[in-house]
Amino acid sequence: xxxRFSFVLAAxxxxxxxxxxxxxxxxxRPITMxxxxxxxxxxxxxxxxxxxxxxxxxxxxxxxxxxxxxxGAVGMQSVAVAKPDGYTLLLALSSISIIPEADRLFNRPPAxxxxxxxxxxxxxxxxxxxxxxxxxPWKTAKDFIEDAKKRPGQISYxxxxxxxxxxxxxxLLSQAAGIKLRHVPHAGAxxxxxxxxxxHVDALASGPAVVLPHIKAGKLRxxxxxxxxxVAALPEVPxxxxxxxxxxxxxxxxxxxxxxxxxxxxxxxxxxxxxxAVNDPExxxxxxxxxxxxxxxxxxxxxxxxxxxxxxxxxxxxxVGRVEAK
Amino acid sequence: MLDVLQNLALGFSVAxxxxxxxxxxxxxxxxxxxxxxxxxxxxxGISLLLPATFGMDATRAIVMLAGIYYGAMYGGSTTSxxxxxxxxAASVMTCIDGYAMARRGRAGAALAIAAVGSYxxxxxxxxxLMVMAPPLARVALRFGPPEQLALLLLGLLVLAYMxxxxxxxxxxxxxxxxxxxxxxxxxxxxxxxxxxxxxxLGDGLGVVPxxxxxxxxxxxxxxxxxxxxPAVIKPRLRELLPSRDEWRQSTWPIARGTVLGFLVGILPGxxxxxxxxxxxAVEKRVSRRPQDFGHGAVAGVxxxxxxxxxxxxxxxxxxxxxxxxxxxxxxxxxxxxxxxxVAPGPLLVHNQPALFWxxxxxxxxxNVMLLILNLPLVGLFVNILRVPYPYLYPAVLVFSILGVYAxxxxxxxxxxxxxxxxxGYVLRKLDFETAPIVLGVVLAPLIELSLRxxxxxxxxxxxxxxxxxxxxxxxxxxxxxxxxxxxTFARRGLDWRARMALAEKxxxx
Amino acid sequence: MSVGRVxxxxxxxxxxxxxxxxxxxxxxxxxxxxxxPAYFPxxxxxxxxxxxxxxxxxxGGPxxxxxxxxxxxxxxxxxxxxxxxxxxxxxxxxxxxxxIALGFLVRVVERKSPAATLAFAAALALGTxxxxxxxxxxxxxxxxxxx
Numbered sequence: 001x002x003x004r005f006s007f008v009l010a011a012x013x014x015x016x017x018x019x020x021x022x023x024x025x026x027x028x029r030p031i032t033m034x035x036x037x038x039x040x041x042x043x044x045x046x047x048x049x050x051x052x053x054x055x056x057x058x059x060x061x062x063x064x065x066x067x068x069x070x071x072g073a074v075g076m077q078s079v080a081v082a083k084p085d086g087y088t089l090l091l092a093l094s095s096i097s098i099i100p101e102a103d104r105l106f107n108r109p110p111a112x113x114x115x116x117x118x119x120x121x122x123x124x125x126x127x128x129x130x131x132x133x134x135x136x137p138w139k140t141a142k143d144f145i146e147d148a149k150k151r152p153g154q155i156s157y158x159x160x161x162x163x164x165x166x167x168x169x170x171x172l173l174s175q176a177a178g179i180k181l182r183h184v185p186h187a188g189a190x191x192x193x194x195x196x197x198x199x200h201v202d203a204l205a206s207g208p209a210v211v212l213p214h215i216k217a218g219k220l221r222x223x224x225x226x227x228x229x230x231v232a233a234l235p236e237v238p239x240x241x242x243x244x245x246x247x248x249x250x251x252x253x254x255x256x257x258x259x260x261x262x263x264x265x266x267x268x269x270x271x272x273x274x275x276x277a278v279n280d281p282e283x284x285x286x287x288x289x290x291x292x293x294x295x296x297x298x299x300x301x302x303x304x305x306x307x308x309x310x311x312x313x314x315x316x317x318x319x320v321g322r323v324e325a326k
Numbered sequence: 327m328l329d330v331l332q333n334l335a336l337g338f339s340v341a342x343x344x345x346x347x348x349x350x351x352x353x354x355x356x357x358x359x360x361x362x363x364x365x366x367x368x369x370x371g372i373s374l375l376l377p378a379t380f381g382m383d384a385t386r387a388i389v390m391l392a393g394i395y396y397g398a399m400y401g402g403s404t405t406s407x408x409x410x411x412x413x414x415a416a417s418v419m420t421c422i423d424g425y426a427m428a429r430r431g432r433a434g435a436a437l438a439i440a441a442v443g444s445y446x447x448x449x450x451x452x453x454x455l456m457v458m459a460p461p462l463a464r465v466a467l468r469f470g471p472p473e474q475l476a477l478l479l480l481g482l483l484v485l486a487y488m489x490x491x492x493x494x495x496x497x498x499x500x501x502x503x504x505x506x507x508x509x510x511x512x513x514x515x516x517x518x519x520x521x522x523x524x525x526x527l528g529d530g531l532g533v534v535p536x537x538x539x540x541x542x543x544x545x546x547x548x549x550x551x552x553x554x555x556p557a558v559i560k561p562r563l564r565e566l567l568p569s570r571d572e573w574r575q576s577t578w579p580i581a582r583g584t585v586l587g588f589l590v591g592i593l594p595g596x597x598x599x600x601x602x603x604x605x606x607a608v609e610k611r612v613s614r615r616p617q618d619f620g621h622g623a624v625a626g627v628x629x630x631x632x633x634x635x636x637x638x639x640x641x642x643x644x645x646x647x648x649x650x651x652x653x654x655x656x657x658x659x660x661x662x663x664x665x666x667x668v669a670p671g672p673l674l675v676h677n678q679p680a681l682f683w684x685x686x687x688x689x690x691x692x693n694v695m696l697l698i699l700n701l702p703l704v705g706l707f708v709n710i711l712r713v714p715y716p717y718l719y720p721a722v723l724v725f726s727i728l729g730v731y732a733x734x735x736x737x738x739x740x741x742x743x744x745x746x747x748x749x750g751y752v753l754r755k756l757d758f759e760t761a762p763i764v765l766g767v768v769l770a771p772l773i774e775l776s777l778r779x780x781x782x783x784x785x786x787x788x789x790x791x792x793x794x795x796x797x798x799x800x801x802x803x804x805x806x807x808x809x810x811x812x813x814t815f816a817r818r819g820l821d822w823r824a825r826m827a828l829a830e831k832x833x834x835x
Numbered sequence: 836m837s838v839g840r841v842x843x844x845x846x847x848x849x850x851x852x853x854x855x856x857x858x859x860x861x862x863x864x865x866x867x868x869x870x871x872p873a874y875f876p877x878x879x880x881x882x883x884x885x886x887x888x889x890x891x892x893x894x895g896g897p898x899x900x901x902x903x904x905x906x907x908x909x910x911x912x913x914x915x916x917x918x919x920x921x922x923x924x925x926x927x928x929x930x931x932x933x934x935i936a937l938g939f940l941v942r943v944v945e946r947k948s949p950a951a952t953l954a955f956a957a958a959l960a961l962g963t964x965x966x967x968x969x970x971x972x973x974x975x976x977x978x979x980x981x982x
Binding site for chain 1: 372373374376377380467468469470471511513514515516517518523525526528529594595644648649650651652654657658659660661662664665666667669670671672673734735736771775779782783785
C-alpha cells in the first residue's frame with residue numbers, strides 16, 4: 001500500500017515536473033536573434049557580439065537574422081507575432097517605442113505594439129551628441145540655442161528620417177529649449193552625415209562613434225550631448241542636462257526582447273545568460289572597437305528606463321504631430 | 327608622383343601576400359556567383375558575408391568584401407546576356423542588346439566584350455581612385471539635394487534616348503515606373519502611400535523584384551509556351567570570340583563608359599543602375615547606327631558594362647577619402663572597417679597606409695583575377711544555352727525566386743516579382759518597352775526626395791536652384807539639351823503626328 | 836479596337852485609379868513651396884493620364900483580337916507554379932516547395948518522363964539549397980517540419 005502510494009506520488013511529481021524539466025532543458029534548438037535593420041548598421045553590429053557571447057554562455061547556437069524594412073517595422077512585427085517559446089528574440093533600438101506611436105498618429109492600425117514584447121535586458125545606450133560644421137560660428141551649445149531663438153526656423157538639421165531616432169533627439173531639444181529648427185529628413189544616417197559634411201545643413205544629432213573621426217579631423221564640432229553623463233571620448237563636451245535642459249535626454253539604445261508570453265523560466269534563463277554574456281572579455285573588446293559603451297540594465301531597472309524613454313518619445317512624436325504642409 | 331609609386335609598392339607587397347591574395351580570390355569568386363544569380367546583387371552578397379569576416383584581419387576582410395562588390399559587376403552580365411534576366415539591378419541595360427546579340431549567335435562575343443570592358447573600366451577607374459580621391463571626394467560632398475535633383479532630371483532626359491520604338495509609349499512607361507516608385511513610406515512626412523497594410527512595402531517595391539520580374543519572368547512567360555521553342559544555339563569555338571569589327575566597335579564605348587561610370591559612382595546618393603542607363607543613352611546618341619540599339623548593338627553592351635564597373639571604384643572615392651558612404655554598399659564596408667577597429671574618416675590614408683594602399687593594389691589584382699576567371703568561363707556559360715528549354719526555364723525560375731527571396735528574406739518580394747512578370751508579359755504583347763519602368767522605379771524616390779529636401783533647406787523658395795551654382799549649371803545644360811532636340815525635331819520638317827505614327831509602325835520588334 | 840487604343844485607355848484608367856486612391860487615402864497635397872505626399876504621385880498620375888489618352892488617340896498597331904495569345908495556358912501554369920512557391924516557401928520549406936514546383940513544371944507542363952523529372956527536381960532543389968544555405972550561408976526557409 002505504502003509502496004503503491006509512493007509510486008503514484010513519484011509519478012505525479014514527475015508529471016508535474018516534466019514540463020518544468022522541459023523548460024529546464026531550454027535551449028534545445030538554435031535560437032534566432034532577429035535584427036530588424038540591414039547588416040552593418042548599429043543594431044546589427046551590436047547584435048553580433050551579443051549573440052556570440054550568449055552562444056558561449058548557453059552552449060547553444062544563437063544565430064543573427066537580419067529582417068530589414070520600413071525602418072525596423074518589418075522585423076519587429078515578425079517577432080511580435082512569433083511563437084513565445086524563447087527561440088525567437090529581438091534586438092531592438094529605441095525606435096521600437098516610436099513606430100507604434102507614429103502609426104497611431106496617422107490613424108493606422110499599428111504594425112505592432114510595445115506591449116507585445118517582454119523586455120529582457122538593455123545592452124547599450126549611446127548618448128546622442130549635437131555636432132555642427134567646424135566653420136559655423138557657434139562655439140557652445142548656448143550660442144547655438146540663442147541663435148536659434150533669434151532666428152526661428154532658419155537653422156537646418158539633417159536626420160536619418162522622419163520620426164527616426166536622430167529626428168526625435170533634435171525634437172526633444174527643440175521642445176525643451178523652446179526653439180524652432182528646420183528639419184531636412186534624409187534617407188538614413190549615412191546620407192544625414194554626408195549632408196552636414198558637405199555643409200548643406202547646419203546641425204546633426206548623431207551617435208558619437210560615427211562622427212568621432214570627423215571631430216578629430218577638425219571637420220565637425222561637438223556642442224553638447226543628450227545623455228545623462230558626458231561621452232567618455234569627448235570629456236569636454238557638456239550634456240544638455242548640465243546646461244539646464246533635463247528634458248532633452250535621448251539615447252540610441254539597443255536591447256534584447258522576447259515575444260510576450262514567453263514562459264518565465266525561459267526569460268529568467270535568458271536574463272542570466274545575458275548578464276554573464278556582457279562580462280565576456282571578447283564581447284567587451286568587440287564593443288570597444290565599435291566605440292559603444294556597454295550599459296547593462298535588467299529587470300526593474302530596465303523596465304523603468306524603458307518606460308521613461310518610451311513616454312518621452314511618445315510625447316515627442318505627439319508634439320511633432322503630423323507634418324502638414326504649409 | 328614618386329610617393330604614389332612608393333605607396334603602390336607598399337600596397338602591392340600587401341596585396342600579393344598569399345593570405346590577402348587568397349581572400350581577394352575568394353571574394354571575386356563569390357562576387358561572380360552572386361552576380362550570376364538573378365536578383366541577388368552585391369549589396370545582398372556583402373551583407374550576408376559580413377559576419378563571416380568578423381574574425382579576420384581588417385585588410386583581408388575589406389579586400390574580400392570589395393572583391394565581392396566588383397566581382398558581382400562582372401558576373402551580372404552573364405544571365406543578362408544569356409537569358410535576358412538581370413543578374414543584378416545594374417545589369418538591366420545589358421539585357422536589352424546583350425540578349426539580342428545572343429539570339430543572333432553572338433553570345434560568346436557579348437560575354438567576352440562585357441568581361442574585357444569590365445576589366446578595362448575596373449583597372450582604369452582604380453587609377454582614378456588612387457590619384458584623385460581626395461579632391462574628387464571634396465567635390466562630391468558639395469553635391470547636395472539641389473545638385474542631386476538637377477542631375478537626376480538630366481537622368482530623366484536619358485529616357486528620351488532609351489526608346490527604340492515610340493517615344494510617347496516610352497514616356498507613358500516612365501510615368502508608370504515613377505508612379506510605382508512612390509509606393510511606400512513618404513520619407514519627408516511619414517505617410518504611407520499605396521501600402522494597403524503590407525509592412526514590407528514600406529520601403530517600396532524594390533528595384534530587384536521589379537527588374538527580375540519585368541525582364542526575366544516576363545521573358546519566360548512569353549517564350550515558354552511558344553509553339554516553336556527557342557532554337558537551341560550550338561556555338562562553335564570560333565564564334566565564341568568577338569570579331570575584329572566587334573572589338574573596334576567596343577573601344578570607344580568602353581572608354582566613355584569608364585569615365586561616365588566613375589563620375590556617377592562618386593556622387594553620393596546615385597545608384598549603379600543610373601550609370602549604366604546613362605551610358606546606354608550616351609552610346610545611342612553618339613552612335614552612327616542608333617537603329618541597331620535594341621537589336622544587338624555592341625556598344626549597348628560595352629558601354630553599360632564598363633560603366634557599372636567603374637562606378638564601383640567611384641563609390642569607393644568618398645568612402646576612402648572621407649569616410650563618408652555614397653550608398654548602401656560603401657556604408658556596409660565602412661561598418662566592416664569599424665568592426666575591425668579601423669576608424670574610417672579623412673585620416674584613414676594617413677593612419678592606415680598599409681590598409682589603404684593594400685586595398686587599392688588588391689583591386690588591380692582582383693580585376694586581373696576576374697578577367698582570367700571570366701574569359702574561359704565564357705565557353706562554359708555559353709553551353710548553358712544548349713540545355714533544352716523545357717529544363718532550362720524551370721531552373722531559371724528557381725534561381726530567380728531564390729535570388730529575389732534571398733535579398734530581404736521576404737516572400738512579398740517574390741510576389742512583386744511575379745506580378746511584375748505578368749505585367750511585363752502583357753506589356754510586351756501590347757508593344758510597350760519595359761526598361762523605362764525600371765528606371766522610373768529607381769528615380770522616383772530619389773527625385774522626389776531631393777526636390778523636397780531642397781525646398782526644406784530653402785524654406786520653400788525655388789530660387790535655391792539658381793543660387794546653387796552647380797545645380798543651376800546642370801539644369802541649364804539639361805534645358806539646353808531639350809531645346810536642341812526640339813530644334814532638330816522641328817527642322818526635320820515632319821508633322822509630329824506623322825513622325826509618331828511612323829515610329830509606331832516602324833521599329834516594332 | 837487596335838492595340839494602341841486599348842492600351843492607351845488602360846493607362847488612362849490606371850491613372851484615374853491612382854488619383855482616386857490618393858484622394859481616398861487622404862494624403863495631403865501641400866503646396867508648390869512645400870509639396871505633400873500626394874503632390875508627386877498626383878502630378879505623375881496626371882502625366883500618365885495625358886500619355887494614356889495620347890496613345891489611345893493615336894491608335895495604331897494591330898487589332899487586339901489578332902494578337903497571339905497562344906501561350907497563355909502555359910503562362911498560367913507557370914504562374915500557378917510560382918504562386919505556389921510564394922505561398923508554400925515559408926510554410927513547407929525551401930526544398931519541399933521547389934521540389935514540388937519543379938516536379939509540376941517538368942512532369943505535368945512539359946510532359947517529361949517521371950524518372951527525368953524526379954532526378955532533375957531533386958537535384959535542383961537539394962543542390963541549390965546546399966549551395967546557398969549551407970555553403971554561402973544565405974538563410975533559406977525551413978518548413979514547419981524543420982526540413
